[in-house]
Amino acid sequence: MDTNNSPQRVLVTGGTGMTGRRVTRLLTERGVDHRVASRSGHQESGTPPFDWGSPDTWDAVLDGSDAVYLCYHPDLALPGAAETVTAFATRATEHGVRRMALLSGRGEPEAQRAEEQVRAVFPGLTVLRCSFFAQNFSEHFFVPAVLSGTLALPVADVPEPFVDLDDVAEVATLALTEDGHAGEVYEMTGPRALTFTEVGKVLGAAAGHPVEYRRVSVEEFVAASAAQGIPEEVAQGLAALFGEVLDGRNTATTGGVERALGRPARSFEEYVADAAKTDARGR
Template structure:
């Protein structure tokens, strides 16, 4: 169990093993803040689908980084967020930082639930992460040398997960960010085809981008053995959210941190240097 000194804030980081949650927890650790990692495998387990885990995970917590899994767009997410924030308030939590989805109508309903919770709140609104190319969704395709996706010609200002984490930690630790909605993007928009080309240049490898139709994309996901709910979510994200609505850049990183966001080229070079895209 996490122990804290009297009056010392304790931060619950949900999704602590995810792309943003792991970074938020690491930054809080580095700054000397007590952190309770919210995951099924933690010392105090936390599971979005098991409400009996919520109370122990919330006990003694001051502020929460709320990264809902699998996505705020899934059916029932707003009800879960309402129930969780109500439990948080009842447990004496003071504030919450919500990781929200840019351009997702369902995410707006979840944001409303957070705003109405009685907690101090900050919303960090994002779309596609640059790290999707190196830490999860597309890394296998990059290694194979072929990335096949729908809507490859739609510009997307990929946001760096480190920027998300830094904004979230600022909001968790400084009350001046309460009541703010920060839309986070990179400094410029690239198509997925252009993003793949930058990854290829950073690695010095030939990596092709192959455009797919939505039906072809769904078929390919099914052939990979993904569960139907996951296929439906990915089809929704690529077929609905990636329609140009999020192509414009936003100033959330600048407003929150006083600096420009990290560029995709910088990300690609850093990721390539780790060897994550080097075939073995």
Template sequence: MAPGTVLVTSGTGKTGHRVCERLVARGVRVRSGSRSGGALFDWADATTWGPALHGVDAAYVAYYPDLAAPGSQDAMRLFGRIAAASGVHRIVLLSGRGEPEAARAESALRESCPDLTVVRAAFFAQNFSEGAMVEGVLAGTVAFPGGEIAEPWLDVDDLADIVLHALTEDGHAAQTYELTGPRLLTFAEVTAELSRATGREIRYVPVSGAQYAEMLTQYGMAAPEAEWLAGLFTTLLDGHNASTTDGVKQVLGREPRDFAEFARDAAAAGDWHV
């Protein structure tokens, strides 16, 4: 049975705005939570959570800055208690694939929400068109601590389709879905796909975690946050996630979108227009 009202936390984010669009198209009432505009919701201010959850039947939870970040377990435990007290009966949580700290945060939320649906995602293909690596693509050089490790890049539109199903259809309670794209690509192979799609040479430059953290601080990120983020990336790209799953097909009944298809569409849409 479709929910009456759905709260989408981080409703203006990479995944959140896509989920909002799909829910609206399905005719579901949506409460888009953000720090500015829509319904006030701020992960750094727990006093905003209760009002945002009031009268809500279901919620899509995308924790900022990341479910593996320090403090996420306490935040999920408190959010779960508030959601349960508010009568929220269905929650879909965005998590990271192969992140032990994120798995512990999942468990903290599940304490109050035993029917929690978890979607554990691989790295997003859209990181190259909407995320931190856009500037590198535009400049023709993508620097990242990925080495020669392959990653099964996931299209965010596939993720949003799955979240829509989990929020509006039965059969997904207490399920955990591991979501990947259809094939493994190294960063060098990714930039080769981007080069073909854009008609420009884009190359990959491997850097160490420490070098990447230094780059982030040069862009204005605080040193502790930069070091944590670089450490997370190097941990995730140590090879333990270098495999694909059938999670997308399990839910949607079709194969996931390939990175090459994403790159062609993004280029055609002008995402990398110089």
């Protein structure tokens, strides 16, 4: 489904989230017309409200779009996600979408089932299959743990090659705007794997206080997540996901970032240094 034409408009689902807002920024820098899909709509891009759970909101955001970034919330590995994104991809095909990039996860059977189902209706799909995001420690569910000084997780201290979201967004943007990426599966990791104990040391050095890893039960993790305002069903889903994929199966690094971008993936240490600088300047 690649063509020699630049996209007329890119639809960014999850456009206000961690990856989506990075993709949106890169599209803006490239001067590419785009829509940011969100539940409340997005006035700047003239986008009506969009909800994964309400198919009657899909056609309005797809109208006039010929490239789509698929980022399912809360996670592609959760029950029902594969069916929902496949139905959306089918609708996108009916609207004449020519390029599509799907954010997916390494070692997640349900996410990989979603990849297969979406590819069945959109053969030119580009899959962005990622390890855990480095930015989870500064922008998402690990933030309270870093601030408290304790990474309390329901998993063993296994190595994980955390990937920098800026790398992921750059690959996504290329797939949505340039030829040569249709049908590709980019499995993306950082350049080396770190245990949570090692991660804590890197974060602690930047934060100026110790950050220690501690293994807890699923019940303890869910209770702590609830105290942070995370719905119980989401916390249970995260705990199940952590237990499934943080078991050593994803420890090996890959060359997906370099294959797509022609440069090495950014390291966890580089990410932490940049995050520290950002915090020092103020967000």
